[in-house]
Amino acid sequence: xxxxxxxxxxxxxxxxxxxxxxxxxxxxxxxxxxxxxxxxxxxxxxxxxxxxxxxxxxxxxxxxxxxxxxxxxxxxxxxxxxxxxxxxxxxxxxxxxxxxxxxxxxxxxxxxxxxxxxxxxxxxxxxxxxxxxxxxxxxxxxxxxxxxxxxxxxxxxxxxxxxxxxxxxxxxxxxxxxxxxxxxxxxxxxxxxxxxxxxxxxxxxxxxxxxxxxxxxxxxxxxxxxxxxxxxxxxxxxxxxx
Amino acid sequence: xxxxxxxxxxxxxxxxxxxxxxxxxxxxxxxxxxxxxxxxxxxxxxxxxxxxxxxxxxxxxxxxxxxxxxxxxxxxxxxxxxxxxxxxxxxxxxxxxxxxxxxxxxxxxxxxxxxxxxxxxxxxxxxxxxxxxxxxxxxxxxxxxxxxxxxxxxxxxxxxxxxxxxxxxxxxxxxxxxxxxxxxxxxxxxxxxxxxxxxxxxxxxxxxxxxxxxxxxxxxxxxxxxxxxxxxxxxxxxxxxxxxxxxxxxxx
Numbered sequence: 001x002x003x004x005x006x007x008x009x010x011x012x013x014x015x016x017x018x019x020x021x022x023x024x025x026x027x028x029x030x031x032x033x034x035x036x037x038x039x040x041x042x043x044x045x046x047x048x049x050x051x052x053x054x055x056x057x058x059x060x061x062x063x064x065x066x067x068x069x070x071x072x073x074x075x076x077x078x079x080x081x082x083x084x085x086x087x088x089x090x091x092x093x094x095x096x097x098x099x100x101x102x103x104x105x106x107x108x109x110x111x112x113x114x115x116x117x118x119x120x121x122x123x124x125x126x127x128x129x130x131x132x133x134x135x136x137x138x139x140x141x142x143x144x145x146x147x148x149x150x151x152x153x154x155x156x157x158x159x160x161x162x163x164x165x166x167x168x169x170x171x172x173x174x175x176x177x178x179x180x181x182x183x184x185x186x187x188x189x190x191x192x193x194x195x196x197x198x199x200x201x202x203x204x205x206x207x208x209x210x211x212x213x214x215x216x217x218x219x220x221x222x223x224x225x226x227x228x229x230x231x232x233x234x235x236x237x238x239x240x241x242x
Numbered sequence: 243x244x245x246x247x248x249x250x251x252x253x254x255x256x257x258x259x260x261x262x263x264x265x266x267x268x269x270x271x272x273x274x275x276x277x278x279x280x281x282x283x284x285x286x287x288x289x290x291x292x293x294x295x296x297x298x299x300x301x302x303x304x305x306x307x308x309x310x311x312x313x314x315x316x317x318x319x320x321x322x323x324x325x326x327x328x329x330x331x332x333x334x335x336x337x338x339x340x341x342x343x344x345x346x347x348x349x350x351x352x353x354x355x356x357x358x359x360x361x362x363x364x365x366x367x368x369x370x371x372x373x374x375x376x377x378x379x380x381x382x383x384x385x386x387x388x389x390x391x392x393x394x395x396x397x398x399x400x401x402x403x404x405x406x407x408x409x410x411x412x413x414x415x416x417x418x419x420x421x422x423x424x425x426x427x428x429x430x431x432x433x434x435x436x437x438x439x440x441x442x443x444x445x446x447x448x449x450x451x452x453x454x455x456x457x458x459x460x461x462x463x464x465x466x467x468x469x470x471x472x473x474x475x476x477x478x479x480x481x482x483x484x485x486x487x488x489x490x491x492x493x494x
Contacts, residue, residue, distance in 0.1 A: 053396050079402035089397035093416050102411055103401035148397075155401060 004029040010059035021214040034201040037211035082152030086164040090136035097132040122150035142173030162193040280450030291371040299379030324377035336370040337442035367439035386421035426483030
């Protein structure tokens with residue numbers, strides 16, 4: 001079977017900065033890939049290219065057989081790809097429940113009862129069913145991020161992208177979010193995670209990737225990459241992170 | 243909800259008008275009856291223009307935020323030109339110059355409907371106010387939309403919403419809270435500037451006041467009455483905006 005995400009020779013410039021210098025990467029269905037790297041290495045940019053929040057200048061990306069070229073295809077891909085952001089980006093004017101039902105009703109055309117049932121199931125799954133009628137501003141960061149995961153899952157995505165999902169969280173809230181991600185991984189969700197949570201990577205990931213300077217420097221199973229890296233660049237980066 | 247004490251001010255002006263009308267019917271009741279039609283003209287011109295401004299201003303704002311250089315350019319040029327020309331000059335243009343322009347084009351290309359074109363004063367006044375105020379309103383909208391963090395648009399788009407769905411369900415409902423005070427401000431300014439239409443053959447409150455003064459030679463009483471009528475309207479509008487602001491805050 002063809003890889004569910006096929007990234008081929010993708011280039012991206014921000015003005016004079018060459019953020020991605022021809023990145024190629026295939027991700028299989030059900031695979032969990034963790035991307036690490038210093039800031040400015042292009043790891044978030046690569047992730048954002050997968051659902052075309054960032055346009056790329058050259059190369060191609062195909063998601064679940066759909067090439068990211070036309071506007072229709074981009075919207076089609078986005079409904080199949082859930083995304084979780086560093087800053088949660090919940091809709092502050094809507095309750096937790098409405099945050100999760102909005103896109104279901106607008107995009108998936110589900111009735112409000114259907115959408116609410118799904119939303120409540122997902123809130124139970126991420127461990128905060130009692131927060132349905134709260135506003136995002138009334139929740140802790142960890143709770144907000146779990147709502148954000150539930151919001152993305154409500155669209156029944158085939159792939160979940162996580163852009164530094166725990167970087168904006170207080171230390172004691174990181175684990176509750178990682179636990180949710182861990183259970184998703186166990187269920188066989190295809191996940192691409194930009195994160196420096198080495199513990200999560202070792203426990204859940206099939207593959208770990210180090211990016212630097214807009215290129216993939218090294219990729220290997222997480223145990224190998226973190227404990228026996230081959231590249232000097234990987235060693236020096238890990239010595240600063242671990 | 244806490245009682246808004248500024249309502250007392252609205253009540254005071256209303257009471258003052260009533261006292262004048264009942265205690266000194268001559269001339270105040272006569273003035274009021276004379277400008278009565280003008281009151282409705284002022285209210286309807288302001289209301290209709292404002293509705294159109296709300297819609298057209300949003301279109302222009304979205305144009306200015308567009309990624310297309312051409313659309314953005316057109317919207318920007320429109321705003322810059324309109325903001326640079328006095329409202330009174332614009333109104334005079336629409337009533338006097340625009341019809342001549344249409345007639346000229348009609349004569350040139352032999353289009354009878356154009357050659358015989360006669361401007362409707364009220365329609366031209368509403369057109370002029372709409373074109374003029376949409377430029378200001380678009381800036382209010384733009385500031386409001388830009389005050390919402392980029393992450394909101396990205397989150398909505400990542401769920402598969404189109405740009406306009408994201409605007410409608412995510413961005414604009416949040417922007418409304420931000421822009422409500424300046425929008426209220428625009429409404430009050432529009433209400434006052436609607437007096438300019440008295441120059442272009444519209445029988446609004448101001449024009450009726452001038453007609454009454456010309457016939458009766460009592461400028462002080464006439465303009466006290468007209469000023470009080472404007473004051474009631476603007477104070478009422480201010481209270482309404484304040485009420486809406488508090489309502490939105492509570493829903494948060």
